[in-house]
Amino acid sequence: MATIPLNEIYQHKLNFLIGAGASSGLFPTLWLPLKDSDNDKNNETIETLATKLDNLGEKYKSHHALLFMYYYENIIKPVCDFQLGDIRIPHDDECTNDEQCEVCKKIERRKGVIKNYATFIDSIVRLLQQKSDFQRRCNLFTTNYDGCVPLVADKLIKKGNLEFHINDGSSGFLERTLSARNFNNYVCQSGIFGRNSSDIPQINFINLHGSVYWRKSRDTIKVEYNSLDTAVVIPEQARESLDELSKILNNENKTTQDLLGLNVEISEEIRNEFWESYYRLPIVNPTKWKFHETVFEEHYYQMLRLLSYRLEEKNSILISFAFSFADEHIRNLIKRSLSNSTLQVFVCCFNDKEHETMHRYFSGYKNVTLIKFDGENLDFTKFNKAVFNADLLRDDV
Secondary structure: OOOOOHHHHOOOEEEEEEOHHHHEOOEOOOEEEEEEOOEEEEEEEHHHHHHHHHHHHHHHHHHHHHHHHHHHHHHHHHHHHOOHHHOOOOOOOOOOOOOOOHHHHHHHHHHHHHHHHHHHHHHHHHHHHOOOOOOOEEEEEEOOOOOHHHHHHHHHHHHOOOOOEEEOOEEOOOOOEEOHHHHHOOOEEEOOOOOOEEEOOEEEEEEOOEOOOEEEEOOEEEEOOOOOOOOOOOOHHHHHHHHHHHHHHOOOOOEHHHHHOOOOOOOHHHHHHHHHHHOOOOEOOOOOOOOOOHHHHHHHHHHHHHHHHHHHOOOEEEEEEOOOOOOHHHHHHHHHHOOOOOOEEEEEOOOHHHHHHHHHHHOOOOOEEEEOOOOOOOOHHHHHHHHOOHHHOOOOO
């Protein structure tokens, strides 16, 4: 198995890219049990299915709207409703058999995801602590719009055992607003008499696909971690059709053709009522990879440029985990950046199938290393223990 040589790269410019797989077990993914009728060895995803329906046009506008209603209720809403204190979900207090209780298993899975995020952040910070003075910062890019990184980081900071700063690009006091230039800020500490100064590790946390904690405020983006008001209207008239569609999406014995053959029709008025509220969400659509608000769209392209700039710097490192590279904008941007001969990219592959996909994307690039576990899935726990673990650094660095 190829590994990430932490002893060789820790002094370089560090960048990370994480995707939805990192939050798997806490939040649902875009994967569907529904089979692809063109290749029954593959499953559909929200993304692939939405793209097909979008391309089919007017005839399937009802199916398309219903799919996004499903997407909101099953993928987006759980993220919007999440807070760290919600890890323990209500169940029978008298339950003593954790092996049999499905609710207990779910609780443990959710706890495991949060623990993995904490371990990941801890390793990043401890790696940054080894870097030269005033170089102790990195960029953590994510396409996830959940709050796992900032909420877990805040919890770690409050514990007081790990000193670091997380910069989400926002500034302000009563109202925090987002700006790309804030990612150039760097926190330093000075002595009482100003005779010496030092820096603390800093993680620039960059949401490429938006965040459920963003709000449009006039011509700016406001960041609020304590207030979530992302209600999307799903008209009652669409409920029966949505239930029918959901049954097909979650049936592993059904295919895309079964979905297309579903006889559902919801009026343009009902569709518009839904889309009007849905398009206010501050997240990238999983088909067009675009926002529907100009202020969000502008920030999106600023963040893509920031990713490009960081990868074009001399001696840059990019470590990707749980990221499928399905976003063509990001995939092509990284491919262009690989012309920088000093850039090293480490792509962590979940399994053999994903390794084959990544090989198709990046074969021929000498500065790309694909990492996988032979015969095992490279999940978040294995990544933290065997691939990216600050304990793997030599004691003499």
